Amino acid sequence: MNPFKHARNWSTKALPVKDPNFGHPLDTSHGPILYVEDVSVSFDGFKALNNLNLYIDEGELRCIIGPNGAGKTTMMDVITGKTKPDSGSIYFGQQINLRELSEHQIARGGIGRKFQKPTVFEALSVYENLELATAGNKKFWFTLTRELTGEQRDRLDEVLYTIGLTQSRFNSAGNLSHGQKQWLEIGMLLMQSPRVLLVDEPVAGMTGEETERTAELLTSLAGKHSVIVVEHDMAFVRSIARKVTVLHQGSVLAEGSMDQVQSDPKVIEVYLGE
């Protein structure tokens, strides 16, 4: 038996989803917004994920930690559709089966991902970067002929303010500092009004002050969005986490508050070795 298993109502039939905006409100009536159940992925025989079970509640801020090779990145790949799992199921809300959708459909549908390395579009300005990330019709002919609506521009200004880059809106993104690039990328995710944000190592390489600002930013986002943070920096995790999940060899080793997890003998063994 899996102690972490939640009750997803299996009698509800999965909807065949073609429309990327899913066309209907997300059903989160049972609590979790994201269900990852018994997911396994292997690459050439190496099991990157091994019956992984993970449930993320709506509006929660969850930190995922684990040693190298624990499957953190693969987990994100599976949720965002970059890697298709060998077995198991991934549901967004009660009814949307993410295994059936492609990367851009999942992205449009409300799951945003921030990569480890800041990958803003360096040739464009801060404003243009956010413009590009705006939610809405992303078909070629539409973006060719239409400008942003007033409402979208307001949203853009709001996000600029949230990430603290209002002053540098016309600067080229390539000239931003490392921390600013990371915030810009988070801002780009916010432009899509995501329900779930996946954030991969947000504070790697940041100065102390930048780390603090990032912690503030992420905690302010929780509540409005579900935020999943993968991070190595334990001090940072402690400063933001309410609930921590420890991955090891592709499955969940422990889950709970930071203190609970740190005193768990299994976790200590994995981190300190036998």
Next chain:
Amino acid sequence: MLTQRLLTSDKGGMLVLGLIALTCIVVPILNLAVPESSPFHVSTFAVTLLGKFLCYALLALALDLIWGYAGILSLGHGAFFALGGYAMGMYLMRQIGDRGKYGDPLLPDFMVFLNWQDLPWYWHGFDMFWFAALMIILVPGILAWVFGWLAFRSRVTGVYFAIITQALTYALMLAFFRNEMGFGGNNGLTDFKDILDFSITADSTRIGLFLASGIALMLAYLACRYIVTSRAGKVIVSIRDAESRTRFSGYQVESYKLWLFVFSAVLAGIAGALYVPQVGIINPGEFSPLNSIELVVWVATGGRGTLYGAIVGAFSVNYGKTVFTTFYPEAWLFPLGLLFVLVTLVLPKGLVGLIGRFKKNKSATNKEEQP
């Protein structure tokens, strides 16, 4: 609003467009109104040469749009140019009528020579200009759509895409060399008499074709500017710089690449169609991979990623080629190769980038002078 978006922020482009417009006004006057004895007279040969350069510039613009902005290097863009040229050539062949050597009212000479009795089905309709004009757009467009759909859907990128486009143009060249294809084999289509009932050799027709090329180039430039300054244009640039990130932003990268590739192919086709009546021949040599590679050199020399850079590159390299081949006709490939190496090593942003660098140095020294 739109003119501001297209032109004001684009000084280099305005300058180049202005020069083309000026050429389109001055050259016809100097050719038609100034007597031949005058030193200011521009010969019809020069007009045709300039017209050819305008077509090359249009082709370079088409390549720069996909290579410079979307990062898709096509080494087979000459194929679309040649297909547009063949469509125009077929119209011109049908216009000859019974004035050919064999005097057949329906069949072009090479078909009579091959003892063909009927016109092949794909030659029907080409006696009408509107149909030929439609084919000039549709044939390169549809080929690019099918080819691009297959390639982009399978996420073929970078050097692999370059190689298969090269294979595409080579395959087409071999196919068009065959007499059985019905496109005149290795002789191609030639001996054109008139276009839209104007004699093709008349000075006034030459001027007309020259003007048509100039106008096509200017319109195409504005269309390309419209694309690259739109939101879609920014998506295209981001695909070039960070493809997977663009995909995660929710853009269907394949469809952007595909439509841009199709548009670029159509521009190349139009360039080919304007080129053929001016040079008076189209043969399978136009499909030669070498042509497509030369095209890449024009764009690289001018400055990839700035639309006007492509035009500057097409004019300067081809002018160089004309001058050079007058003295050493066989040795052109050596300076061409040298040029490519030099540009790659010394001028990664091309001639246009060189001007930008001068400006920067100047403003830097100005700043130093003013404490």
